[in-house]
Amino acid sequence: MTSICVFGAGAIGGLMAAKLEMAGVPVTVVARGPHYEAMRAKGLVLRSEGQETVTRPRVETDPKDVGPQDYLVLTLKAHSLIPAMAQLKPLIGPGTTIVAAINGVPWWYTYKLGGAFEGKRVEAVDPDGMVSAGLPPAQALGCIVYPAADVVEPGVIEHTYGDRFTLGEPDGSRSERAGKFAELLIKAGLKAPVRPRIRDELWVKLWGNMAFNPVSALTGATLDKVLADPGTHAVCRALMVEGQAVAEKLGVKFALTVDKRLAGGAEVGAHKTSMLQDLERGRPLEIEALLGAVVEMAEWVGVDMPIGRTILALVRQRAAMR
Known part of the structure; x- marks a missing residue:
């Protein structure tokens, strides 16, 4: 069975986790604080299209209890990656695909870019290479987030609009890992086109x-x-x-x-x-x-x-x- 962990399961991560769970795709959520406590006690609640659904993903606070995943979905803000690096390490093995559902210029941007700037570090998002050292660009899968959602209270996600997560390999290939993750998102009722020019x-x-x-x-x-x-x-x-x-x-x-x-x-x-x-x-x-x-x-x-x-x-x- 494919292992999926959502790290940073706030509004967007919670939406994705809830949708996958509703479709019978098991997900582990790493969270902390009141959000973690609420999900452990009452489940992850999704309000969408006038309906409220309670899902029961596995919820953990310590990634060491989870271990390496097939897919690690990052829904953090970019500036939160470096502080989270020690926590992320136990979730990443040599075969882990890191789904970068993060706004803005990603740390992997110049990987397989081609031309004069291929591999050049973007210091603004990867200072001194600290992000790419922990999140190898070769393992990253681009993901552009379109839905709008909010955590209205701990453990409760309100989905306002949008259902598309565009995926794409940095090198433009139609990889097996991208296709497989797209299939899982589509099974969850989400749109997940795989684009060659992400x-x-x-x-x-x-x-x-x-x-x-x-x-x-x-x-x-x-x-x-x-x-x-x-x-x-x-x-x-x-x-x-x-x-x-x-x-x-x-x-x-x-x-x-x-x-x-x-x-x-x-x-x-x-x-x-x-x-x-x-x-x-x-x-x-x-x-x-x-x-x-x-x-x-x-x-x-x-x-x-x-x-x-x-x-x-x-x-x-x-x-x-x-």
Whole structure:
């Protein structure tokens, strides 16, 4: 039987774990604190499409009690990886596929990239190689997360919208491990396309996140207000144009225009971005994976990012002064 562990089983990890359990695919969840206690006592509750379902995944607090897995699903924020490295080690064996369901530029980004920057470390997300040392890029499987969910109380996940987790190998191959995990997600009622150019799709999501998140954190405005205001709309657009120039230098092909991406963001409505939510809750901000890494890579490819550098400096200071 395929062993699957979800580490960082908050909103997205909890959603995936609950869906897999509902489909008869056993999952182990590693959690701690009140969330762990609630799941142990009452199960993992999923509220979705007007229904509430109680699932019973195996719940552990110590990864040493779990051991190496076939699939280790990481649903942490990128900045939480280094503090979690010691905990992750017992879950990873030579045959473990590390499903990187993490926003922003991932630590594995340049693995099998091809060209002049293949294997070059992105210091913003892999400082001194500490992440790639513990999470070998060769074992990573890209995963782009589209659902929106929240932990409304310990042990209870509320799923708002979306059901797609796009998968892709860093080298673009259609591997057995990617196909098998996709089949399990599809069995769980989720969409799981396997894409040969995972970085293209990664950038479409990052394109919005690198602009919408920091601008909303700096202004305190929901997404609809950020994009309805001509001034902040223009800032987001300029920042996204800079990001597109960096991505295209790295070989990315965009399937839509910057204005269509902005329009898509506006359609989300009065949404608080994850960075604004983290700011309000006193949590660390996901700055480096969403923007710091892009500004760093801009230097590699010789693209100037004056708007990006300005927003990055401001949001870093905002986080420091929280």
